[in-house]
Amino acid sequence: MTWAEQGARTAVRCTDCGGTAVRSVGQFLHGGRELRWDAERRCPSCGAASREHAGPEAAPADVREALLTAHGPARLRLAEPLDDPVAALRVLREGVPLTKARELLAELRESGLSGTAVEMAYWQVRLGERGVATEVEEGFGRAYRYVGPPELRELTSGGGPDGRRVRTAGEFAAWAGERTAAEWAEPFTFVVDLAGALRLAPRRSEHVACAGGELVLGAGEVGFRRSGGDGRGAREAREAREAREVETVSNLSTGYCPDVRSWTAVAAALDRVGLPHPGGFTHAVVFRRCPECGRCGIVREEHYVCVFCDADLPGHWNVDEVPLP
Incomplete structure (x- = not known):
């Protein structure tokens, strides 16, 4: 892939007449290798129009959110074993601290990087120039933005996610070993981040805090039980007794209100950790x-039917949809 572009349209308030204007945002590769974005708004009521920006720097959060919720995330994966990690690190550390670049490299080698399709195309081009072969994959489901009370999201400003990121069986075992009997007695709060990783927090945690205010592929509550099983030796028997599997799982999150179709992303995150599950939301x-x-x-x-005003409700998920003029 040497070129890509992506756009989205959202409804915003017109600053001239107070009506509903249409904001069109886009992200594209200029000249096949330079990442750019732009945005403009037009009001059909008063005719006001303005172009917000067109520049080479990273797209602001609201532009990325619009693209990710409209199209879902893409992932950049290695197409072959990485023989020269230093070459990849030199690309990834452009504009970020070395420690962050190392984190990105580890993620690329383990599960792949995630972001908009254009961002992944950009990294594919830059890495390809260094001889690092990659491929871009799409179709990981819808991304959900936080739609709950603004004051709860403000509590996450400046901080990272409260949820523990669990990507492997080893990471889950380490997290499980720190839990108390009281914690196991009730479900945990969870989200699936854009990279497809499971994040877990105590049940009474807000989902937006668990996700650090970021977009998610899924959110809800998950309860575990012991798997049991017979081991051949004392160590195997102990590990079998301590093993866990998913007993209950739901998409109950009034902060993100994910569609039931988010199960695909939830199942993939659980499978990645090696956790047996019911095969669908139990609630x-x-x-x-x-x-x-x-x-x-x-x-x-x-x-x-709306419980607040008795109006008919649509058959399709529409929580984050705003009618465009």
């Missing part, structure tokens, strides 16, 4: 936003 929550009053609620027993 699937159907979130909908009312097109009349704008409030978000839960559909119960397939009764698609």
